[in-house]
Amino acid sequence: MCQTHLHDFLKRLPKCEHHIHLEGALTPPVLFHLAKRNSISLPSDDNAFSSPESLLERYGRFTSLDDFLHYYYIGMSVLIHASDFEALAWDYFRHASADGVHHAEVFFDPQAHTSRGVSYTTALSGFQAACHRAERELGITTELITCFLRHLPVPDCLATFEDKAVQESYVSCAVRGIGLDSSELDFPPHLFKELYAKAQKQGLRVTSHAGEEGPVEYISSALSDLQVDRIDHGIRLADDEELMRKVAAGKTLLTVCPMSNVVLKAARSIKDIPIRKFLDAGVQFSINSDDPAYFGGYILDNYCAIQEHFDLSIQEWKRIARAGIDGSWCSERRKKQILITLEEVIHDLERT
Ligand SMILES: Nc1ncnc2[nH]cnc12
Numbered sequence: 001m002c003q004t005h006l007h008d009f010l011k012r013l014p015k016c017e018h019h020i021h022l023e024g025a026l027t028p029p030v031l032f033h034l035a036k037r038n039s040i041s042l043p044s045d046d047n048a049f050s051s052p053e054s055l056l057e058r059y060g061r062f063t064s065l066d067d068f069l070h071y072y073y074i075g076m077s078v079l080i081h082a083s084d085f086e087a088l089a090w091d092y093f094r095h096a097s098a099d100g101v102h103h104a105e106v107f108f109d110p111q112a113h114t115s116r117g118v119s120y121t122t123a124l125s126g127f128q129a130a131c132h133r134a135e136r137e138l139g140i141t142t143e144l145i146t147c148f149l150r151h152l153p154v155p156d157c158l159a160t161f162e163d164k165a166v167q168e169s170y171v172s173c174a175v176r177g178i179g180l181d182s183s184e185l186d187f188p189p190h191l192f193k194e195l196y197a198k199a200q201k202q203g204l205r206v207t208s209h210a211g212e213e214g215p216v217e218y219i220s221s222a223l224s225d226l227q228v229d230r231i232d233h234g235i236r237l238a239d240d241e242e243l244m245r246k247v248a249a250g251k252t253l254l255t256v257c258p259m260s261n262v263v264l265k266a267a268r269s270i271k272d273i274p275i276r277k278f279l280d281a282g283v284q285f286s287i288n289s290d291d292p293a294y295f296g297g298y299i300l301d302n303y304c305a306i307q308e309h310f311d312l313s314i315q316e317w318k319r320i321a322r323a324g325i326d327g328s329w330c331s332e333r334r335k336k337q338i339l340i341t342l343e344e345v346i347h348d349l350e351r352t
């Protein structure tokens with residue numbers, strides 16, 4: 001198939017996105033606009049903040065996950081009102097829709113907002129408004145996931161989890177599950193055993209970032225200590241063949257983010273991401289954008305980057321799309337609808 005046809009096929013492929021931090025959809029122009037409107041001063045001792053262009057240029061030189069997180073937490077300090085959160089998420093959903101996303105399970109970081117005096121309800125109500133609009137106007141179904149910041153003390157995470165407004169959002173199913181993100185090294189999953197046990201007891205779905213910068217042992221700890229349904233990133237899984245076979249047999253979904261891994265130096269290049277090993281071992285994975293405003297691309301850019309470096313077959317793409325549907329936390333009815341679209345796209349392609 002020629003490149004134009006392939007790009008068209010990848011665009012039409014119905015996608016489920018499982019690994020996108022809504023705060024990571026904050027582009028430099030929107031960041032500067034909100035800083036001005038909300039009278040938030042950006043660091044004056046860092047030249048990167050002199051203009052949206054210089055900030056974007058700095059994003060191209062991240063040296064590690066922590067180097068990125070420094071800018072990520074400063075960036076989100078401009079989010080104050082529910083309408084800011086709504087505009088941010090809506091901007092993401094419009095891109096996602098153009099890229100062929102049918103279902104999106106999106107992360108946000110409550111502690112990064114409550115710690116600077118913005119209430120959980122403010123952030124949640126803005127995000128929810130955008131989710132409802134995405135369903136109404138774009139036909140994208142959504143689930144919200146609260147991520148806990150692993151660099152903060154465990155008691156902080158537990159207190160946030162137990163907070164009345166947070167609990168209400170779980171009980172009402174406004175939020176479907178929990179995740180664990182931020183600096184990975186030195187913050188192993190087992191520290192959060194109590195949090196995850198509580199979440200599961202309440203019937204929440206659970207996932208965790210593991211094996212992004214951290215070693216493969218963090219993946220086994222997330223599986224055994226936290227009993228996660230999914231692993232976010234998980235590229236270090238290829239370092240342990242036995243665990244890789246176990247993950248494949250258990251059909252645990254990895255939410256892989258290729259462009260993120262290269263930009264944050266978790267992988268030297270796209271070709272070093274173990275896509276071929278995962279396919280050969282039968283590991284289920286989806287392809288995601290992580291923080292699209294920071295890593296230079298949305299979900300379709302990530303699909304195209306994988307195609308460019310691995311030259312996958314139509315049937316391999318079908319397997320990836322199918323794994324994304326199976327590993328989603330939406331209803332069985334919704335999964336069936338997306339599956340039908342997938343069959344139609346493949347059928348159309350095979351006819352031409
Ligand atoms: N790639 C990533 N890893 C860990 N925490 C994050 N928060 C936002 N993006 C992240």
Ligand SMILES: [Zn+2]
Nearest residue numbers: 019021181290
């Ligand atoms: Zn992430």
